[in-house]
Amino acid sequence: MRPSDVPVVGMLLAGDRSYPSFGSFCDAIRELGYRDGETIQIEPRFADGHLDRLPGLAAELVQRRAKIIVAIGAVSYWAAREAAPDLPIVFAIVLDPVSVKIVQSAERPGGHTTGCTNFDPCQIGEQVRMLKQVVPGLRCLAILGDAGVPDLLPRLSKAVAEAEGLDISVHLLGREEDLETAFAAFAAAKAGGLLCLEVPRTTTYGAKIVEMAHAARLPAIFGRDHARYGPLMAYGTSLALAARRMASQVDIVLNGADAGALPVEYVRRPELIVNLNAARRMAITLPDSFLRLASEIVG
Structure with a gap:
């Protein structure tokens, strides 16, 4: 040719x-x-x-x-x-x-x-319910997304969190420096868990987001492909x-x-990946009933 x-x-x-x-x-x-x-x-x-x-x-x-x-x-x-x-x-x-x-x-x-x-319109609901298993008494959910993409995912996340009876603290990233502002806002809101949405900037800054969540001892759930950064939990297709x-x-x-x-x-083939190394670092004990849901356990 x-x-x-x-x-x-x-x-x-x-x-x-x-x-x-x-x-x-x-x-x-x-x-x-x-x-x-x-x-x-x-x-x-x-x-x-x-x-x-x-x-x-x-x-x-x-x-x-x-x-x-x-x-x-x-x-x-x-x-x-x-x-x-x-x-x-x-x-x-x-x-x-x-x-x-x-x-x-x-x-x-x-x-x-x-x-x-x-x-998968059910994915966010599953993620929120998983966080509630890991964080008994969860009251406020932090949501981290991307300001540069359509807001369908943040809107869906808000609706799911509200249906679960949770307060929410939402921050949409425009640049990497916004992460400091976001985590300060999550701390001020006394967020007990973090839902990181699968959007471009959270993927680009994934390693730093995971590190900041660990440092803040903020239990977090990410999309399936964020598992490579070592978060506490990653779920989805x-x-x-x-x-x-x-x-x-x-x-x-x-x-x-x-x-x-x-x-x-x-294509829908959801998996749950749980990282025990992250759990130990944040001094979090994961229930056996939750671990039984995992497709893969790291550490």
């Missing part, structure tokens, strides 16, 4: 190269028989948590004559769509693509768009699973299918 004939697959990510979706997509596309640099050219662009960089990075992919763009997250999707109105886009890690108007319907998305998501399914959709589009005719796929 001549270099000019090799299809360019652009990838747009709000996070950095360590984001699980990137490696999982590359592995999955290779398993489908593609060879990067020979039968396909993967062109990744990473915003490293700086969401204002996404439009410029998307424009770079258009200049590289990408045949298709893979967008990780809603904010990346909109940057890609603005830069490339007519290119097929395959997304992953979009909470609810119908409600945020990325697709017309899950069955027939339209608009040269399809994708895969691990969105791995974003990497959605990325692997996304690779199959890219393959179908590269072989001539209309992206907008491919149904959006939903």
